[in-house]
Every structure is written in C-alpha cells, then in structure tokens.
Amino acid sequence: MKALSQVGKYGLRAILYLVAYPSENSYMSIRQISDELNLSFHFVTKIFRELTAKGILISYRGPSGGVALARPADQIMLIDVVKALEGEDYFDKCLIGLPNCGTAKPCPVHEFWKEMKTKIQQNFTETSLATLGEKIRSQEFRLDD
Amino acid sequence: MKALSQVGKYGLRAILYLVAYPSENSYMSIRQISDELNLSFHFVTKIFRELTAKGILISYRGPSGGVALARPADQIMLIDVVKALEGEDYFDKCLIGLPNCGTAKPCPVHEFWKEMKTKIQQNFTETSLATLGEKIRSQEFRLDD
DNA sequence: CATATTTAAGAGTATTTTATCTTATTTAAA
DNA sequence: TTTAAATAAGATAAAATACTCTTAAATATG
Ligand code: SF4
Ligand code: SF4
Numbered sequence: 001m002k003a004l005s006q007v008g009k010y011g012l013r014a015i016l017y018l019v020a021y022p023s024e025n026s027y028m029s030i031r032q033i034s035d036e037l038n039l040s041f042h043f044v045t046k047i048f049r050e051l052t053a054k055g056i057l058i059s060y061r062g063p064s065g066g067v068a069l070a071r072p073a074d075q076i077m078l079i080d081v082v083k084a085l086e087g088e089d090y091f092d093k094c095l096i097g098l099p100n101c102g103t104a105k106p107c108p109v110h111e112f113w114k115e116m117k118t119k120i121q122q123n124f125t126e127t128s129l130a131t132l133g134e135k136i137r138s139q140e141f142r143l144d145d
Numbered sequence: 146m147k148a149l150s151q152v153g154k155y156g157l158r159a160i161l162y163l164v165a166y167p168s169e170n171s172y173m174s175i176r177q178i179s180d181e182l183n184l185s186f187h188f189v190t191k192i193f194r195e196l197t198a199k200g201i202l203i204s205y206r207g208p209s210g211g212v213a214l215a216r217p218a219d220q221i222m223l224i225d226v227v228k229a230l231e232g233e234d235y236f237d238k239c240l241i242g243l244p245n246c247g248t249a250k251p252c253p254v255h256e257f258w259k260e261m262k263t264k265i266q267q268n269f270t271e272t273s274l275a276t277l278g279e280k281i282r283s284q285e286f287r288l289d290d
Numbered sequence: 291c292a293t294a295t296t297t298a299a300g301a302g303t304a305t306t307t308t309a310t311c312t313t314a315t316t317t318a319a320a
Numbered sequence: 321t322t323t324a325a326a327t328a329a330g331a332t333a334a335a336a337t338a339c340t341c342t343t344a345a346a347t348a349t350g
Contacts, residue, residue: 001148001236001265002147003148004240004241004242005308006308006309007308009240013241016253027326029325030326031325040309042309042311043310046328046329048327049327049329052328059326059328060317060327061315061316061317061326061328062315062316062317062325062326063318063324064319064325064326065316065325065326065327066327067327090146091146093146095148095149095157096154096158096288097154098290099289099290105285105287106287107286107288108161108277108280108281108286109223109272110286116264116265120146123257132253132254135253136253141251141253141255142243142250142251143241143253144243144244145243145245150338151337151338152337152338172296174296175297176296185338185340187339187340187341188338188339188340190297190298191299191300191339193297194299197297204298205296205297205346206295206297206298206346206347207294207297207346207347207348208294208296208347208348208349209347209348209349210295210296210297210347
C-alpha cells in the first residue's frame, strides 16, 4: 500500500532528521541532511523549497545557512507536513476514485475505507514532529538504513 | 491518500461491475463493462488480461464471448484482486519506505502504520466480491457517476 | 466457408513523476 | 572586497505510469 509518493517519503524522512537532531538556534544545511540520509541533495532541496514556501520551514542562505522549522516541533503536526507534500486534498481522495464521489451514494467499500481514512487522519493530526523526533532520539527508531 | 493506481481502481470497478450484474452461465463482453463504466475499452482489456492470467477471471473469445469470474464470487476475496492488480507485495510496502525495513528497528511511525495496514489487510481478506456485488445490486452503492 | 465478434498480445504514444543539472542570488567571513 | 557557502529557481533528462492503437487468434453463426 503505497500511501506516499517519493516526494512525501523523502520529505518526511528529511524533515524528521531535522527535527531529531536540531542545531541550537541555528540552521542545518540541506547537504548534511541529504548526506546523512543518502538522499539526492538536489531532490531534497526542491522538496524543502516547497515546505519553505508553505511556511513549515524557514531557510537562510549563505555560509552557516540552511533550513529550520518555522515553528516549534510540537506545533507542527504530521498532517501539516503530509498535506504540504502530497496536497491539501490528501484525505479527500478515495479508494476507487469515483467521479462526484461522496457519501450520498457511495461505492461499496466506502464505509470501511472512510473509517480507515478517518483513523489515519486523526492520528496524523494528533502526532507532532516533536513526538516523532523524540522517538528517533531514543535510538529505538531509525530514519535510514 | 492514493491507495490504488489507476490500474487498481479501474480493475476493481470493472470486476465489481462483472460481479454485480452477472449474466447467467455466460460471458460478459469487456465492451459492455467499459461502456457502462465509461472506461477505456483497451485499458480495461489489458487489465483483464492480467486478471485472467492470474486465474481470477476466465475469458472466451469470439461472438458471445467475454469474461467471467474463474470462481464463485464468494470465493474471491477483495485482497486477491487487489494483490493481482497492485502486486503481491502490496501490504509489505510501508509509509516512509525505509530500506531493509522491518520491525527490528522501525521508523517512528511504524507502530501505528502497521496497525492500520493490518486492519485493512484483514478487511480485504474477509470481504468477498459476492458481498460487494450484493451491495451494488441493492442500489445503495454505485460504481460510476 | 465467409464473416463478424470477441479477447490476446504487444508495440507505440502521452503524461506524470522522479531525479539531475545549471545558473542566479544571498550572505558570512577571510 | 573577494571568495566560498548556502538556498532559489527553473530547465532538462530519465523513468515509470497511463493510455492508445494495430494486428493476430479464436470462435460462433449464417
Ligand atoms: S464512495 Fe467513499 S470509498 Fe468509495 S471512492 Fe467515494 S469516498 Fe472513496
Ligand atoms: S518501520 Fe514500519 S512503518 Fe516505517 S517504513 Fe518500515 S515497515 Fe513502514
């Protein structure tokens, strides 16, 4: 079940690295992140530009520049990042993608699928980047191979 | 949350039409299905060839030929169709797609995501095409616009 | 047998996604 | 002020996906 595009996967991993290993009062370079996670520097840069444009990251150019969270990690929810990376309609799309889809006369899997989507949406809404970063720092979870 | 490719979506809708409106002891032409659901005839044909090769459908050429379920609808589970259309590893792939992924040292969303995947997999395993076809015939559910 | 109907097979095209590359701009520090 | 470090922007390339088209094979029926 491929729930995220490459942009979504890389973007999440990259921002989680940023969250997990924050440099006090300063910016972290994209180069460091992409090197650590073995991701394409240019691709991560492009993804991060989008997150910056959407107000999730801030960036600073020049030496000792880089990126940083625009808000404290406990105020950025997983759903914010996922929607920024995959589109605001991420939770609107549905299993068999009927035209004019809705609850009025739904497809035969609607009931179950809607329930799943709601659960996932709720979890993503409740989960902050701070929570995930903490998990990574605890050493019991990882972001790369 | 795009859980299925176009092949998966079209394939599911098409096979569900076949299930919902079965022609007694006979084949239904792909043309009828694609016309009714407003899908590309050629594309549906290609998708159905795969389902036939995988033993989910049987086909018959020539006048009054077409496709039919290879087994009774209550013996084909939703998971069979989804795996045939999206790949046997459908439920192995995971949220942020880590290399060498597993439960040993998982990513920070693993616990929740694994639970969701398991729920979905269970539901798909328990849901037969017969059940879904019945829903459609009840007129409360639809397959197209 | 001749013809029409239907799926099989696969080549071919278009579009989207993924990834790379080049150039410009900003900024710190030597 | 020069240089190096860093992101911004967007062009380009490669790969995957989505879709279309053509030809072949099978089969029923007149
Ligand atoms: S009816 Fe429900 S599950 Fe089906 S495609 Fe629409 S929103 Fe999705
Ligand atoms: S650790 Fe779990 S959730 Fe994360 S990528 Fe691997 S299988 Fe998926």
